[in-house]
C-alpha cells in the first residue's frame with residue numbers, strides 16, 4: 321500500500337479524466353491521496369474532491385506564490401474550512417524566493433505565513449510547507465527564513481503537534497537543512513526529481529535521511545518521475561519514487577511503501593477513515 325501525500329488534483333490538467341486518474345491510482349496500490357489547496361478557491365476544490373472520494377483528503381491555505389487575493393476576510397474563510405473533518409492539514413504554505421524576488425513581496429510571504437502557522441496550532445493540525453530558493457539553489461535566504469520561522473513556532477507547540485508538526489514538501493535543500501527540520505520533528509517529502517539521471521546529490525542526501533521521517537509525494541501534475549519526466553504527473557506514479565528510495569536505502573519497495581504509509585498515517589492521523 322502506497323500513499324501520495326501531495327497532489328493537486330483540482331488543476332485543469334485533470335479536468336478531462338479525474339475519475340480515471342483516481343482509478344489508476346487505486347489500481348496501483350495508492351491507498352490515500354492528500355490534495356493541498358493553494359488559495360481559497362482551490363482549497364474549496366480540494367475539499368470537494370475529498371467529499372466525493374473516500375481515499376482523498378484535503379489541506380487548506382495560501383501558497384506563497386498565490387497571495388494575490390489573500391486578505392483577512394479570505395483567511396477567515398480558510399479558518400472555517402479547516403473545521404471540515406476531511407481537512408487534515410494546513411497547506412500548501414511556505415516561502416518561494418524563486419518566483420518572488422522583491423524584498424517587500426518576500427516580507428509579505430513571511431507575514432502571511434504566520435497566521436497559517438497560528439491556525440495550525442489552534443486546530444492541532446500539521447502544516448505542509450513549500451520551500452523554494454532563488455535560482456533553485458540548494459540553500460539560501462528562503463531556507464534560513466523558513467527555518468527561523470519554524471523554530472520560533474515550534475517553541476510554543478505542545479503535545480502531538482510538537483512531535484509531528486508537518487512536512488517539508490518536495491524537499492530540494494541541503495542535508496544540513498533537512499537535519500535542522502528533522503531536529504524540529506518535521507517530516508521530509510520526496511518527489512519525482514529523485515529519479516532523474518543527474519540527481520546523484522539529491523539521492524545521496526535522501527540516503528542519509530531516516531526512512532521513518534520520509535513521505536512520498538508526486539506533486540501531480542508537476543514533477544513526473546522518470547521515465548515520464550516532462551509529461552503530466554499523476555498519483556499512480558508514486559511507486560516509481562518508492563522504487564528509487566528503496567534502491568537508495570537498499571530495501572524492498574514493499575518495505576518502503578509500508579514505512580512511508582505508516583509515516584503518513586502517523587502525521588495526518590487519517591487511519592480512522594477506511
Ligand SMILES: [Zn+2]
Nearest residue numbers: 326328412539
Ligand atoms: Zn504543491
